[in-house]
Amino acid sequence: MAKRLNNDSPIGDILREFIHTNNLQKGMDSINVREAWAMLMGPGVNNYTSEIMLKNGTLYVALTSAVLREELSYGREKIVKMINEHLGREVVSTVVLR
Numbered sequence: 001m002a003k004r005l006n007n008d009s010p011i012g013d014i015l016r017e018f019i020h021t022n023n024l025q026k027g028m029d030s031i032n033v034r035e036a037w038a039m040l041m042g043p044g045v046n047n048y049t050s051e052i053m054l055k056n057g058t059l060y061v062a063l064t065s066a067v068l069r070e071e072l073s074y075g076r077e078k079i080v081k082m083i084n085e086h087l088g089r090e091v092v093s094t095v096v097l098r
Helices: 011-021 025-046 066-073 076-087
Strands: 049-055 058-063 094-097
Touching: 011 025, 025 049, 025 058, 025 076, 058 066, 066 076, 066 094, 076 094
Parallel strands: 058 094
Antiparallel strands: 049 058
């Protein structure tokens, strides 16, 4: 049974309950990962990013530069760690660069 919230409940608690009740966490994770990628990688990498998709814990990133894709492939574990630290929980388990 859902927790009963009253008028004095903080907005954060109300939003978390709404997201949980309506099974919106996967969509929110997808949006949060896209924002984290843009912020953590910066405008240089973001300019060459054409698509970002989160599916079952795997982050798929389409890049338009083969050189950048090769360079980022060496730091996949670091990218996973940075994104998860930014989000505050384990959302991404692997990164696939296309």
